[in-house]
Ligand SMILES: Nc1ncnc2c1ncn2[C@@H]1O[C@H](COP(=O)(O)OP(=O)(O)OP(=O)(O)O)[C@@H](O)[C@H]1O
């Protein structure tokens with residue numbers, strides 16, 4: 693299994709969620725995050741406001757998926773979250789050791 697962490701713009705969240713759901717992804721975790729990329733120290737527009745601060749607000753979407761569906765998940769996020777402007781975000785991929793559905797005790801991909 694793989695864990696995909698995508699840091700995207702807030703206004704893209706709904707599109708990304710809908711697109712992933714359409715591709716058969718049944719679960720995800722979303723959180724509000726703050727950070728910076730390589731324009732550190734420069735300004736960035738967020739909801740009409742120009743931020744000259746160190747940490748720009750973004751949304752982090754975490755999806756755990758099978759290795760077989762990894763490319764589909766990544767492509768879906770890329771296609772829906774990209775504007776082509778600075779600050780579109782980033783995708784990180786890691787190996788995930790195990791998953792467990794607490795209600796049933798199912799493990800691995802059965803738990804996704
Ligand atoms: N190397 C990194 N490690 C962890 N988080 C990062 C890293 N780079 C970017 N991020 C996170 O991703 C968010 C968006 O980054 P951003 O899209 O600005 O990346 P970038 O490399 O500056 O690309 P761009 O030139 O398109 O802006 C940051 O606010 C931060 O939360």
Ligand SMILES: [Mg+2]
Pocket residue numbers: 728729730731778779780
């Ligand atoms: Mg940047």
